[in-house]
Amino acid sequence: MVFATKLVGDILSFEELSDSTIALMDIDEHRLEQTTEIAESMVDNEDLDATVESTTDRIEALEDADYVLNMINVGGTEPFENEIRIPERYGVEQAIGDTIGPGGIFRGLRTIPELLDIAGDMEELCPDALLLNYTNPMSILCQTMFETTDIETVGLCHSVPHTAEAIADYVGVPQDDLDYWVAGVNHVAWFLEAEFAGESIYPDLREAMDDPDTYERDTVRFEMMKHFGYFPTESSHHMSEYVPYFRTEEETIEAMQGTDYAERMATATYLEGWKERSEERDSPELDVDLDEVGVERSEEYASRLIHSRETGEPRRLNLNVSNETGAIENLPNDACVEVPVLVDGTGLHPCSVGELPSSVTTFPQQHVAVQQLVVEGALENDREKIHRAVKQDPLTAAELTLDEIHEMTEELLAANEEYLPELN
Numbered sequence: 001m002v003f004a005t006k007l008v009g010d011i012l013s014f015e016e017l018s019d020s021t022i023a024l025m026d027i028d029e030h031r032l033e034q035t036t037e038i039a040e041s042m043v044d045n046e047d048l049d050a051t052v053e054s055t056t057d058r059i060e061a062l063e064d065a066d067y068v069l070n071m072i073n074v075g076g077t078e079p080f081e082n083e084i085r086i087p088e089r090y091g092v093e094q095a096i097g098d099t100i101g102p103g104g105i106f107r108g109l110r111t112i113p114e115l116l117d118i119a120g121d122m123e124e125l126c127p128d129a130l131l132l133n134y135t136n137p138m139s140i141l142c143q144t145m146f147e148t149t150d151i152e153t154v155g156l157c158h159s160v161p162h163t164a165e166a167i168a169d170y171v172g173v174p175q176d177d178l179d180y181w182v183a184g185v186n187h188v189a190w191f192l193e194a195e196f197a198g199e200s201i202y203p204d205l206r207e208a209m210d211d212p213d214t215y216e217r218d219t220v221r222f223e224m225m226k227h228f229g230y231f232p233t234e235s236s237h238h239m240s241e242y243v244p245y246f247r248t249e250e251e252t253i254e255a256m257q258g259t260d261y262a263e264r265m266a267t268a269t270y271l272e273g274w275k276e277r278s279e280e281r282d283s284p285e286l287d288v289d290l291d292e293v294g295v296e297r298s299e300e301y302a303s304r305l306i307h308s309r310e311t312g313e314p315r316r317l318n319l320n321v322s323n324e325t326g327a328i329e330n331l332p333n334d335a336c337v338e339v340p341v342l343v344d345g346t347g348l349h350p351c352s353v354g355e356l357p358s359s360v361t362t363f364p365q366q367h368v369a370v371q372q373l374v375v376e377g378a379l380e381n382d383r384e385k386i387h388r389a390v391k392q393d394p395l396t397a398a399e400l401t402l403d404e405i406h407e408m409t410e411e412l413l414a415a416n417e418e419y420l421p422e423l424n
Contacts, residue, residue, distance in 0.1 A: 001031045001281050003071055003134070005038045010303035012042060012050055012295045016311050017303070019049035025061035032056065034286050041290040048295075058121060065126040067306055070118065071134040074110045075419060077275055082415040083107060084271050090408045091399050093247045093267050095237040098136040099187045100370050101393050106412050108140035109386070110419040112378045115141055119149040130309070132156055132302050138186040138320055139336040140371050146322045146336065147375065154305070154348060155320025155336065157186055159233045161299040166261060167194060167231060170214055171204040181340065182233060183328055183353040185364040185371075186320050188242055189338045190230040192357070205231065217260035220246055228359045233338075236262035237270070243363065244398030305343050312345030319343075321350050328364075330355040335368045366394055381422040383413070 004024065011017050024039060026032035036054040043050045055061050062068065073080075083103035084094055097103020115135070122129055131153045133142055138155045145153040160182050168175040173196040181193040194201050208214045209222045220236035224243070232239050236258065240246040246256055246265075257265045264270045280287075297303065301317045308315045319341040323331055327339045327350040340351040356364065370389050377385030390396055390409045400408065417424040 001035045004035050005042075006298050007069060007300060007302055008039045008052075009042055009295045010297050010300055011306065012046065012048055013297040014303060014307045017307060018046075021051040021053065023053040023055065023061040023065065025055055025058055027056060029056060030284075031281055034281075037286060037290060038288060038293055041293040042295050045291070045293055046295050058118070059125065062118075062121050062125045062129075065122075065129045067132060068118070068122060068126065068129050069132045069134065069302060070115070072111065072114060073135075074107075074114050077278055079106070079110060079416060079419065080274070081271060083412065084267060086411050086415060087396070087408060088267055090404060092396050092408070093241075093250075093253065093399075094395070095241045095247070095265060095267060096270055097241070099139075099238070099242065100137065100367055101241055101395055102390055102408065102412055104137040104140070105370070105374050105386070105389055105393070106416055108137040108374050109378055109423070110416060111135060111137075111141060112144050112375075113419075115144065116148060119145060119151045122151050123149065127151070130154065132305065133320075134302075137371075139367065140374050142320050143322075143334070143336040143371055144375050144378065146324075147334070148379065154341075155186060155338075156301045156305070157320065157338070158300055159187060159235070159238075160189070160318040160338075161301075162235070163191065163231070163233045164194075165299075166218065167191065167201065167205060170208040170218075171196070171201045173201065181353075182318050183337070183339045183356060184233070184360070185331070185336065185367050186338045187234040187238060188364050188367050189233040189318070190356070190360050191233070192230060192353075194231070202231075216258040217262065219256045219258040219262040220265075221261065223256075230357065230360050237264040240265060241395050242367070244394045247395055248398050308343040309345060309347070314342060314344040316340050316342055316351070319348065319350075321348065325350050325352075327351065328353050328356060330361055331364060331368055332372075334372075336371070337364075366392070377423075383423050386413070386423065 039052045083106045084097050087102040094101050094103050131151050133155045142155040165175050168178045179195045180191055182189050182191050184190050215222055218236050220240045225231045253265050320338045323333050323335045323337045328337050339353050342349040370392050373385045373389035387409050391405045
């Protein structure tokens, strides 16, 4: 609900898009009603020519769409909690569980059937529309779409602009004047270059890391930069669960807790906060002053991408696309990669990155291997490939034996039987 209204405001903030028809769709009537109230208030308060439509019928929402923005959550609170708590009992301490790891893998498995249904509807109702996916696990879902449908799909994530904002703050330069070149896979990409006034800011960033107060704000990412040479794109609590170094000992988790981007290292912190926010959004009262709702542009890429496609104004955005053009030479061509993409009136054009530096290549390669197994397991209903995907997850492998991983995966499959009948 919150994210949807942010994206609506982004779109309406462009004069050329301010007469758009925006169709909001949700299976939750209460949240849909609240989101619609806010969107309509934006239009009325800003005196725009936009039209806001609202429906629980996906067919009605998709008909003749030019762009489809996807940000679904399949199953609500219970499966999400299962995907954190079951691994936690085995000793796998995830922070968020939405990318890889047991949580990310099973979230992907639950979401793939729904996403394929959406793609099927789009093929009938709006075959030329662009699908902008915000739902995690980003790479698993986008790779599924690349392999199974002709619907043009791109994945959007705010981790790159958020990281640019953090880096600029750490070294004391204006974010708008920070030039950067970023590539990898979603949530495991790297600032390969970062410059201000033509000079690399990496020496200043390493110096900033030596300040204890700055280090405490982003512990895991500073540690990754210290040991591997490049600053990663995902926040410290996220990054901690993508590698085997930070979450196998409670003492290490506590030591890495820090502040700002590192403050949600503990598993329960994020999960309980997510549940609390979910309950608040089910409240009958809308905690928003509708008379004060206005249009302002956030850092999200979606509206900028749409604006460039509609007006021809060129922009370079970091997006999740197929590696079929070989944008990253040392990752598989069928992988979903996050790279700089030139967007203009002719479409999306991934930039050539060449090879990722050898010091960080292993991390996205590990993720791609797991993602490929998940996609194959989901599309082929192959239970064994799901087991192998979990066994190759870096954090899980650092904590458990192969037999323990097998037992945990069986328990997760049983807990998700409602969503994965063909795998049970």
